Amino acid sequence: MMHHTESHSAWQRFWERGGWWRALLLVAVYYGLYQGLAVLVVSPLAAANRDNPDANIWLSYALPIALGGVILVVFGLSVRWLRELFGPQPVHGRWWMWIGVAIPLIFAVLHFAAIDYGAAGTNLVLGWLVSGLFIGFAEEVLARGFVVQLLRRAGYREIAVATISAALFSALHAGNLLGGQDLLTTLIQLVYTFAFGILMYLTLRVTGNLIWPILLHAATDPSTALLAEFPGGGGLAAFAGLGNFFVIGAGLILLFCIRGHSEWKPRAGEPHPE
Numbered sequence: 001m002m003h004h005t006e007s008h009s010a011w012q013r014f015w016e017r018g019g020w021w022r023a024l025l026l027v028a029v030y031y032g033l034y035q036g037l038a039v040l041v042v043s044p045l046a047a048a049n050r051d052n053p054d055a056n057i058w059l060s061y062a063l064p065i066a067l068g069g070v071i072l073v074v075f076g077l078s079v080r081w082l083r084e085l086f087g088p089q090p091v092h093g094r095w096w097m098w099i100g101v102a103i104p105l106i107f108a109v110l111h112f113a114a115i116d117y118g119a120a121g122t123n124l125v126l127g128w129l130v131s132g133l134f135i136g137f138a139e140e141v142l143a144r145g146f147v148v149q150l151l152r153r154a155g156y157r158e159i160a161v162a163t164i165s166a167a168l169f170s171a172l173h174a175g176n177l178l179g180g181q182d183l184l185t186t187l188i189q190l191v192y193t194f195a196f197g198i199l200m201y202l203t204l205r206v207t208g209n210l211i212w213p214i215l216l217h218a219a220t221d222p223s224t225a226l227l228a229e230f231p232g233g234g235g236l237a238a239f240a241g242l243g244n245f246f247v248i249g250a251g252l253i254l255l256f257c258i259r260g261h262s263e264w265k266p267r268a269g270e271p272h273p274e
Contacts, residue, residue: 015079018153020164026075026146027168031175034068041067057127062134069138072146085145086210090262091158093206096254100202101212103250104220107243111223114237120230128222136218143169143197144204144213158205158260166197166251192244195251196220202254 008016015022042064049055076082117125143165151161170193177186200213207213224243231237 012079015150016153018150018155020151020154020156023147023150023164023168026150027142027172030068030071030075030142031172033071034064035175037067037071038064054123057124057131061131062127065131065134065138069134069141072138072141075146076141081146081149085141085149089205089208090152091205091260093202093208094259095206096257097202097206099250100199100254101206101216103246104196104199104203104216104243107240107246108216108219108223110236110240111227111243112219114232114234114240115223115226116230116232120226125226128226132218132220132222135221136214136216139169139172140200140210140214140217143172144200145210148201148204152262155261158262159255159258161262162198162201162255162258165201166194166255169197169200170194192248195248198251198255199247202258205260 015026042059045063046056046059049059073082076085115125147165147168148161151164156164170190173189173193174186176189177183181189200217203213203216204210227237227240231241
């Protein structure tokens, strides 16, 4: 009996019940902690290295999202979900869901091929690649990992799981307004990230493991950012730049094709979904 109590604390039982509002709470708390660490830890380091341009990519992008990943790992350990997050998916994918893998993968390859690496420089390219890994890990573990788990535990159908997880993922990017990004650009970004979130959900479903959306996401962000700043000559860069439109179109259309329902089976001692 003592072992059972230790294995399923009130904290664990709270999260194991799942539901959309717990998913929203988790995303909001994560964002608050992420921003707090950025102010308390990252900003002083960035100010101390303002005269070192080579340090900017590491301090402005890599370090903050790496700290965000640490937050998520600590949470995962506290609720003992990390093994399940990276285990086989309980709902299998369909053949057409490979479209959700193919579109971001093709354009990530095109982006990387069209970058002017000489102009970008080794430090910046390496910094973005490392940042991309941290971004892919943190954002996918949160949105396609914990949020999807919480929604499935509450018995939601998969179209709701996909929609809510993509919406919460998109909402995280509204915070760019606080960094000075203009409203129109932010609104476009919210549409793009929602659609991209749907494609990452499809990647999770059809590959059956969270590691694949993490890696695909990790390739997308740095390739997109580097191409936007350092496009190479010729028509390849122009065509590669159309990737956002393909992502938005595919994500919004394929959303309505999603079917399925996860019959969640609690582990021994877990409460049943509400």
